[in-house]
Amino acid sequence: MRPSLRYQRLRDLDVGKAYAHLIKRIVYYPSRHRAHHPPQQRARRCGKRGRNYNNWKCCQLLQGNRFAKFNTAEDDMRGDQSLGQDSPSDEKFRRMIRIFFDVTLRDALEGIEGELERARAWRRALFNAGLAGLDYPVEFGGQALDSGKIAIWFEESNGRIPSEEELFGIGVGMALPVIRDYGSDILKSRFLRPGLAGDEIWCQLYSEPGAGSDLASLATKAIRDGDEWGVTGQKVWTSGAQISQMAILLARTDPHVPKHRGITMFVLPMEQPGVAVRPLRQMTGAAEFNEVFLDEARIPSDWVIGDVNDGWRMAVALLAHERRQTGVASMRNLGRERLWGRVPIPVQQLIELARSKRRTDDPIVRQELSQLWINERIVGYLRGRGDTDPSIGKLWRTRQGQAAAEFAARMAFPASPAWAAADEDAVFFAFQVLNCRGMSLGGGSDEIQKNTIGERLLGLPREPAVDRNVPFSQLTSVRREGS
Numbered sequence: 001m002r003p004s005l006r007y008q009r010l011r012d013l014d015v016g017k018a019y020a021h022l023i024k025r026i027v028y029y030p031s032r033h034r035a036h037h038p039p040q041q042r043a044r045r046c047g048k049r050g051r052n053y054n055n056w057k058c059c060q061l062l063q064g065n066r067f068a069k070f071n072t073a074e075d076d077m078r079g080d081q082s083l084g085q086d087s088p089s090d091e092k093f094r095r096m097i098r099i100f101f102d103v104t105l106r107d108a109l110e111g112i113e114g115e116l117e118r119a120r121a122w123r124r125a126l127f128n129a130g131l132a133g134l135d136y137p138v139e140f141g142g143q144a145l146d147s148g149k150i151a152i153w154f155e156e157s158n159g160r161i162p163s164e165e166e167l168f169g170i171g172v173g174m175a176l177p178v179i180r181d182y183g184s185d186i187l188k189s190r191f192l193r194p195g196l197a198g199d200e201i202w203c204q205l206y207s208e209p210g211a212g213s214d215l216a217s218l219a220t221k222a223i224r225d226g227d228e229w230g231v232t233g234q235k236v237w238t239s240g241a242q243i244s245q246m247a248i249l250l251a252r253t254d255p256h257v258p259k260h261r262g263i264t265m266f267v268l269p270m271e272q273p274g275v276a277v278r279p280l281r282q283m284t285g286a287a288e289f290n291e292v293f294l295d296e297a298r299i300p301s302d303w304v305i306g307d308v309n310d311g312w313r314m315a316v317a318l319l320a321h322e323r324r325q326t327g328v329a330s331m332r333n334l335g336r337e338r339l340w341g342r343v344p345i346p347v348q349q350l351i352e353l354a355r356s357k358r359r360t361d362d363p364i365v366r367q368e369l370s371q372l373w374i375n376e377r378i379v380g381y382l383r384g385r386g387d388t389d390p391s392i393g394k395l396w397r398t399r400q401g402q403a404a405a406e407f408a409a410r411m412a413f414p415a416s417p418a419w420a421a422a423d424e425d426a427v428f429f430a431f432q433v434l435n436c437r438g439m440s441l442g443g444g445s446d447e448i449q450k451n452t453i454g455e456r457l458l459g460l461p462r463e464p465a466v467d468r469n470v471p472f473s474q475l476t477s478v479r480r481e482g483s
């Protein structure tokens with residue numbers, strides 16, 4: 001049987017054949033139902049839960065449902081709980097999480113104003129409730145829980161984590177797991193507990209003016225000086241540097257070996273005289289990221305993660321966490337809450353926007369919303385699996401973010417991109433339209449994700465790299481001579 005048109009279109013999104021079967025399950029089978037059964041009958045046959053749940057959803061779409069009964073992905077995740085058969089200890093854990101969100105967290109946040117203060121209060125409450133660092137060792141402030149309990153946490157916390165958690169994305173989501181997996185006991189004791197408890201905010205000093213996609217070309221240098229390292233150079237696009245106490249830093253420690261081999265990963269204290277942070281204003285008007293100038297900035301000699309000159313291994317491990325973090329993991333709250341961060345506009349909000357503009361009878365609009373909703377579900381599945389390559393999730397999240405913003409732009413600004421400053425809805429959607437472009441860069445560009453998928457998942461030949469075995473010092477001198 002020929003695949004349905006919708007399946008073909010999704011397949012054309014070209015995110016890697018490995019996930020075509022997932023897409024097929026969601027979209028292809030309903031077309032078989034469509035061929036043989038009228039819509040009402042199809043809905044009854046598919047049932048609302050269990051294996052045919054997606055079919056039922058697609059049938060809702062095909063019946064011309066006015067999106068009134070549509071669950072968000074958030075509702076769906078919660079709904080799945082009822083299918084689970086908890087052991088007594090799982091049940092207890094589930095109850096503990098519910099009490100945390102229903103009572104403890106509400107009390108902890110009451111009366112606290114300001115994003116930073118609320119962010120810290122949220123993390124502190126989470127830590128005190130024994131719900132931070134679920135897969136971290138107990139001696140470093142974690143809970144060392146098994147994967148079953150962690151899955152329960154994902155189900156129960158889905159859609160309930162305050163948006164302020166984004167401030168800990170680099171620390172909790174990227175730096176701490178690398179310290180946990182590769183750091184010395186000194187680093188683990190010093191950083192894991194305060195990071196999990198929200199006492200320290202982290203930023204990531206990776207990109208430089210001459211090293212973005214080609215990160216291994218970074219030129220910031222670290223030189224050992226007695227009991228310390230002295231670091232000099234410039235970083236750029238550093239999200240959150242202005243509020244961070246700690247940074248994960250990549251610096252060159254040996255320029256006489258090929259570029260990937262002479263890099264070391266450090267923890268850099270941000271609040272010191274050798275570190276200057278200058279904000280960069282984005283086209284959204286916000287200044288989330290910065291240039292960071294390092295002039296003989298000091299690092300204690302043992303704040304090296306892994307071994308000296310072996311930083312590239314850790315750098316790649318951190319990038320995988322980053323792609324997970326900036327990819328599907330970022331799409332936790334898919335309900336009505338307006339999120340101003342780097343997250344696609346939830347489809348529920350697009351449906352409400354289309355309704356407010358009286359556009360939900362337009363078949364094109366309905367088709368676009370259906371497509372966006374299907375994509376959002378796919379992101380939900382990718383998040384739920386947890387074992388997919390992070391580049392796939394990141395690509396999906398970016399495409400969803402840009403498609404959602406483009407749809408919002410057409411709905412909210414049909415005549416021209418102009419709006420009244422007092423119109424809160426328009427301000428929100430305008431922000432999203434401008435902000436969504438950065439999604440395809442932060443955490444590595446789309447092209448780099450595709451290269452990664454091609455090389456690592458599909459086994460395609462590696463990109464040619466003529467400089468792979470040339471000492472870094474020779475590369476830079478060639479560059480200097482050429483410039």
Ligand SMILES: Cc1cc2nc3c(=O)[nH]c(=O)nc-3n(C[C@H](O)[C@H](O)[C@H](O)COP(=O)(O)OP(=O)(O)OC[C@H]3O[C@@H](n4cnc5c(N)ncnc54)[C@H](O)[C@@H]3O)c2cc1C
Binds near residue numbers: 204207208214236289
């Ligand atoms: C919102 C946001 C937040 C960020 N936060 C941080 C942060 O906190 N810390 C940090 O260190 N950095 C951060 N960055 C920087 C980000 O990691 C880089 O922008 C990204 O890696 C791309 O590097 P670049 O900007 O130098 O572009 P370049 O590497 O110069 O790329 C330019 C273009 O060339 C393409 N290209 C480059 N190489 C290849 C190739 N081999 N094959 C195919 N195409 C290629 C790219 O896809 C891109 O389209 C952030 C960026 C954004 C947008």
